[in-house]
Amino acid sequence: AQTVTQSQPEMSVQEAETVTLSCTYDTSESDYYLFWYKQPPSRQMILVIRQEAYKQQNATENRFSVNFQKAAKSFSLKISDSQLGDAAMYFCALVQYNNNDMRFGAGTRLTVKP
Amino acid sequence: SQTIHQWPATLVQPVGSPLSLECTVEGTSNPNLYWYRQAAGRGLQLLFYSVGIGQISSEVPQNLSASRPQDRQFILSSKKLLLSDSGFYLCAWKGYTTGETQYFGPGTRLLVL
Numbered sequence: 001a002q003t004v005t006q007s008q009p010e011m012s013v014q015e016a017e018t019v020t021l022s023c024t025y026d027t028s029e030s031d032y033y034l035f036w037y038k039q040p041p042s043r044q045m046i047l048v049i050r051q052e053a054y055k056q057q058n059a060t061e062n063r064f065s066v067n068f069q070k071a072a073k074s075f076s077l078k079i080s081d082s083q084l085g086d087a088a089m090y091f092c093a094l095v096q097y098n099n100n101d102m103r104f105g106a107g108t109r110l111t112v113k114p
Numbered sequence: 115s116q117t118i119h120q121w122p123a124t125l126v127q128p129v130g131s132p133l134s135l136e137c138t139v140e141g142t143s144n145p146n147l148y149w150y151r152q153a154a155g156r157g158l159q160l161l162f163y164s165v166g167i168g169q170i171s172s173e174v175p176q177n178l179s180a181s182r183p184q185d186r187q188f189i190l191s192s193k194k195l196l197l198s199d200s201g202f203y204l205c206a207w208k209g210y211t212t213g214e215t216q217y218f219g220p221g222t223r224l225l226v227l
Binding site: 004033035046091101105 | 146152157158202214
């Protein structure tokens, strides 16, 4: 079985500052993929960043980066220079290679203060 | 480029009425298609997925069913809605060019009264 845990129901950050969202997971497989999705008030799920488990290098997409600790099964998201438009629900997700069962965490609601 | 559509955007239905939600994908062939449900303030739960026309896999037993009549069309149905069917329904796809990444449609808000 695979599970995803987000232990922070809510987080807040001051505009232009940095915030880190936590995610831990559990899987018995060695080949898997991890994702962070953003869900703004419109509720459409938008891909933020993805990480292949076989890659040691942490993924980076502009202001978004991850800290992937495979042994600890931890996958945190760092948002630098936070902007008002970053305010949203953020979901961590896990899927095994060539599998259709993507598992999501319960989400973290991020508030950005001007 | 690929796009995914869902309709209707919002639906209010009485208990016991039928349901049909539609999802279509453009710009790709033979995608895997998915239906998820999101209850208020919760994460996503996978309901159904399809790897090809007429091929449906169900992840949870429920009052809903899915069908894939065409390569890029995925339909979520119910014969009689329950109050517990209320929620936000998201369709997603993945394909050869996306690896394991799933891309989501805009979703349908369903309220059963």
